Amino acid sequence: MRRLTITVDHQRCVGNAQCLNLAPGVFRHNDAVQSEVFDPTGAPEAVILKAARFCPTSAIRVVDATTGDVLFP
Numbered sequence: 001m002r003r004l005t006i007t008v009d010h011q012r013c014v015g016n017a018q019c020l021n022l023a024p025g026v027f028r029h030n031d032a033v034q035s036e037v038f039d040p041t042g043a044p045e046a047v048i049l050k051a052a053r054f055c056p057t058s059a060i061r062v063v064d065a066t067t068g069d070v071l072f073p
């Protein structure tokens with residue numbers, strides 16, 4: 001499994017927990033009830049990309065940590 005860099009834009013995240021529901025091993029809420037990544041290896045890549053696609057505000061960005069290729073958006 002390739003290493004991913006996953007980031008959540010807190011200017012966009014509205015905290016609806018969609019990504020937490022899809023990938024609870026990767027995302028959790030912080031004290032401001034916004035999503036944060038606590039384990040980028042906590043779900044298969046396909047699940048992480050699905051969580052990114054389903055985010056209603058496009059707050060999640062996924063990058064190949066080795067090559068820098070942007071996988072989403």
Ligand code: SF4
Nearest residue numbers: 013014016017019055
């Ligand atoms: S799905 Fe998007 S808006 Fe909802 S908690 Fe996750 S990052 Fe935030």
